[in-house]
Amino acid sequence: xTTLQINNVGKRYGxxxxxxxxxxxxxxxxxxxxxxxxxxxxxxxxxxxxxxxPVSSGSIRVLGSAPGSRSxxxxxxxxxxxxxxxxxxxxxxxxRHFARLKSASMNAVDDLLDRxxxxxxxxxxxxxxxxGMRQRIGLAQALLGKPKLALLDEPTSGLDPILRxxxxxxxxxxxxxxxxxxxxxxxxxxLETRTDRIAIMSKGKLVxxxxxxxxxxxxxxxxxxxxxxxxxxxxxxxxxxxxARMNGCSFSLTCRQDDxxxxxxxxxxxxEVIKDIDVNPASLEELYRHYSGTNQxxx
Amino acid sequence: xxxxxxxxxxxxxxxxxxxxxxxxVILMALFSVVLTLAGGAPTGSLGVDPLMVAVTSITxxxxxLIPLIGLLLSFDAIAGEAxxxxxxxxxxxxxSRGEILIGKFLAHFAVLSFAVAVGLLLTAGLTIxxxxxxxxxxxxxxxxxxxxxxxxxxxxxxGYIVSAKVRQTxxxxxxxxxxxxxxxxLYDLGLLGALVADGGGTFTKSIFPWLLVANPAxxxxxxxxxxxxxxxxxxxxxxxxxxxxxxxxxxSLLLWPVFALFAAWLAFRKIEP
Numbered sequence: 001x002t003t004l005q006i007n008n009v010g011k012r013y014g015x016x017x018x019x020x021x022x023x024x025x026x027x028x029x030x031x032x033x034x035x036x037x038x039x040x041x042x043x044x045x046x047x048x049x050x051x052x053x054p055v056s057s058g059s060i061r062v063l064g065s066a067p068g069s070r071s072x073x074x075x076x077x078x079x080x081x082x083x084x085x086x087x088x089x090x091x092x093x094x095x096r097h098f099a100r101l102k103s104a105s106m107n108a109v110d111d112l113l114d115r116x117x118x119x120x121x122x123x124x125x126x127x128x129x130x131x132g133m134r135q136r137i138g139l140a141q142a143l144l145g146k147p148k149l150a151l152l153d154e155p156t157s158g159l160d161p162i163l164r165x166x167x168x169x170x171x172x173x174x175x176x177x178x179x180x181x182x183x184x185x186x187x188x189x190x191l192e193t194r195t196d197r198i199a200i201m202s203k204g205k206l207v208x209x210x211x212x213x214x215x216x217x218x219x220x221x222x223x224x225x226x227x228x229x230x231x232x233x234x235x236x237x238x239x240x241x242x243x244a245r246m247n248g249c250s251f252s253l254t255c256r257q258d259d260x261x262x263x264x265x266x267x268x269x270x271x272e273v274i275k276d277i278d279v280n281p282a283s284l285e286e287l288y289r290h291y292s293g294t295n296q297x298x299x
Numbered sequence: 300x301x302x303x304x305x306x307x308x309x310x311x312x313x314x315x316x317x318x319x320x321x322x323x324v325i326l327m328a329l330f331s332v333v334l335t336l337a338g339g340a341p342t343g344s345l346g347v348d349p350l351m352v353a354v355t356s357i358t359x360x361x362x363x364l365i366p367l368i369g370l371l372l373s374f375d376a377i378a379g380e381a382x383x384x385x386x387x388x389x390x391x392x393x394x395s396r397g398e399i400l401i402g403k404f405l406a407h408f409a410v411l412s413f414a415v416a417v418g419l420l421l422t423a424g425l426t427i428x429x430x431x432x433x434x435x436x437x438x439x440x441x442x443x444x445x446x447x448x449x450x451x452x453x454x455x456x457x458g459y460i461v462s463a464k465v466r467q468t469x470x471x472x473x474x475x476x477x478x479x480x481x482x483x484x485l486y487d488l489g490l491l492g493a494l495v496a497d498g499g500g501t502f503t504k505s506i507f508p509w510l511l512v513a514n515p516a517x518x519x520x521x522x523x524x525x526x527x528x529x530x531x532x533x534x535x536x537x538x539x540x541x542x543x544x545x546x547x548x549x550x551s552l553l554l555w556p557v558f559a560l561f562a563a564w565l566a567f568r569k570i571e572p
Contacts, residue, residue, distance in 0.1 A: 052390060052571060
């Protein structure tokens, strides 16, 4: 059974249509990144999956149940965008409360505190926590009770690079355990190797939904080849190959995917003049801009 | 069902941390002690039950204090969570809004009950220490305790309604203070004005008694102020109490918590966090 089934879902607030005709399925063990500008409808989509707000049209099924039903809520782990807790409680108290509600064991709380690196701070009041620490408590509560579907809204905001890395390891473990993971993020670079599929939303519509390689192929954005030479040769070689100077000793070329090998052949044929070559396929940022149909780049 | 107790447990912890428990208990204890000691002074050996005197003065005070404590405990319950941003996450857990509301109510009700119990036990203790337990009748004290809890529960419910309707703690706190002022002061003043204007007509005889008892604070006052102790002070009020009767007063006190909690639940269900 698919973990999450979204059929032609729309959401309308008066005349404003924030989500429109979205189709998306997520299978067990799949990690999907949901991208989009602020206001693209990502959070609204998540809120509909959680049953916090009703769908205006279409239907959503979480493990076969209606969103917001007790069984659906029992199998979802959710990390809200700006997660908050009662400041008078300690991290451990807050997590224990959530564990009871999810019928998870108290040992699971200690394990998760350890997993997110908060064991030492667990008995301090949450009001003394930094943003990153609150985010980690948020992540820990989303993992309580082994969710079948993890909905993570901007999960890595406030986390430092090492914790981000840790976070994706946790996501990997979740997926390996058969959970479906749907996460939204603005930090595009880290998603490239850490997710199975990319879904891009723009103005309430799902404009792309595929594995990264396939998205690259469909978009057929140019590949950038950065070439480094000796300083004295750079102008001559750049002119010969038709590249644009980048700095004192390197320039860049662009080519299409089907033209890549031929271009590389031309460069390497120049022999010892070339010191280094760097091949960059279209980045997720570029793909994202391509599919969301804007060159503003968003946030 | 267990979720209710988990929520109540957490709310009790929060109430303790926020000093709500300590504040309520100190407030009730302080006033009960002062009124018991001061109330005992003039009776001397006139033959009036000293506990009865204490109960009467504590009733007068409880009419103001218990609704206030009830509203202060409850106004933040939903608005506070909505404002802090903890509500959305709570609502994604597998428990219903009714369970959340009842859980919070149980915790706040426990705090209130504890404060009232401490105050009244101090009153009983002090009176016994002074006059001995022999001739005292403890029924009025028990009645005061039970009706105080009903009064508190009614205003807890009213506080939740406000909290769910406005969703901003600042606004909610202003509104509950206004409600408090209306229920314990302005409502009676208004009725008094109407009485004077009516001059003993139909309003005074058949409408006024029911309007009086419709306010839980007045129903509470009527139940606890027996005719003999208040006859000199407020013969009009006890006469009015006679019309609605104990049944009317009890109905008002017991229906208010149920009605208010139900209305709060309806308002809470409408919230999209």
